[in-house]
Amino acid sequence: DSDLVVVDDVAKLWRTDLGGRTVGAPEYCHANFTKYFTDRFWSDKQFAGTFAGRRPCYFNTGVMVLDLARWRRTGYTRRIERWMEIQKSPAGRIYELGSLPPFLLVFAGHVAPIEHRWNQHGLGGDNVFGSCRDLHPGPVSLLHWSGSGKPWARLGAGRPCPLDALWAPFDLYGPADSAAEGSR
Template sequence: MVVKSQKTDLHIAACCDQNYLPYTAVMMVSAARRLDQAYRPVFHFVAVDIADHWLTRLSEEVTRHGGDLKVYQPDTTAFKGLPTLRYGDAVYHRILLAEYLPEDIHRVIYIDADTYVVDDIAKLWQTDLSGHPVGAVEDLSRSACKTIDIPRPKYFNSGVLVMDLDAWRQQGIARKVVRYAADNAHRLNYVDQCSLNAVLHKDWARLPPRWNQQATVYKALNRHSAGSGYEKAELREAIRNPAIYHFTGREKPWLWYCFAPVKHEYRALLDSLEWTEELRPKENLGDKLEAVLSLRKQAQYLGRLMVWLFHRKRGSH
């Protein structure tokens, strides 16, 4: 009798409300499809105001792709009274992952809902954090860091995080971040991300930008003198060979008004998850016309596509 070797659990976390559930499903499926077969993806999902029958559909989808789904109910008191802006309450709950997850789980990769995984995240899982409690990619926007007066290279984007949960628990990081958010929310542009940076900006491991290829990567390369902490070669590699696309800003790939080179591939996967269709907003004619008639954005899309193709071609030689 042939005994199958047991797979190693690889832990991935996500948080969202019902509005973002279809896109969280895309993230999970894209990550599971590309994961090294020696690993089993275990998704730890903080579900904010999501009906049980939708959680069942998500669990079935994860199971079809060889994974397991663990659902957690959010702590509704921790962030009471804090502003959510357009992002909803779900953005805060990544801060409490060390408290939500069982203590026998020592590391987790947190990934935002508006992402698309195109490489094996087992490589990210194995990253040496060199004693830091979190690994992240610099936020490539020039403005995000300004409200807490942190130099741009020291300010990370919280859309993809490799978290040492033992360190978070031992140092009480979550509660420090919650306290900072409560005291300073009135002056922060991105309350959750700025609060994480205020506490951790001197204690995080820098990851290659390909692990969180933000929409602003093209500007960061073209205006490199403006102060990114990455070398131009690292930014080119993020464009040529991204591992995780992160659709920061307004341009989400499930909308017509999106000009990311990978949007058609993303939408094909989203459309294949037929059970999510009922949850997705229907775009009207005005949305489509805005996208078609936005000549500046269409030109930008073609420019990005050419840059992407150029760097991919150079990288293949």
């Protein structure tokens, strides 16, 4: 994703052992999948049965480690596209929220867990003043402004959250860059 900053050696993430799995990501278990899928999805036994026997864990698709050889061998692109085609069918939507649900349909419960330090997600909160989020407890290797609030928008509007200051040095179009342009 474009709304993240790596603050550690990314080679450490690259060396993650996927334990024979195709996808590795920080997992968040005991999730309530009902908010990701529509009534049409849950009322269809075949669709709803997709999650039978699988742990209810979600992962953020913005930060993943993939075994691309295994991905290609197993045809995961086609599996994800199949769910996207069902989503676009005249019968109506089966999920909400963009890219996450098709990945959940294919991979939920089958993801190699990666330390949460590699996705301090949810920092975006939203752009409403006072809706800032703090870091999750523990070490940090990657900051992720997932959510509707983006640091560049808040910085540009003059209403930043405290953690947006960590983004500011990487903002190529921010006020600091404009000042430098004017002094040339």
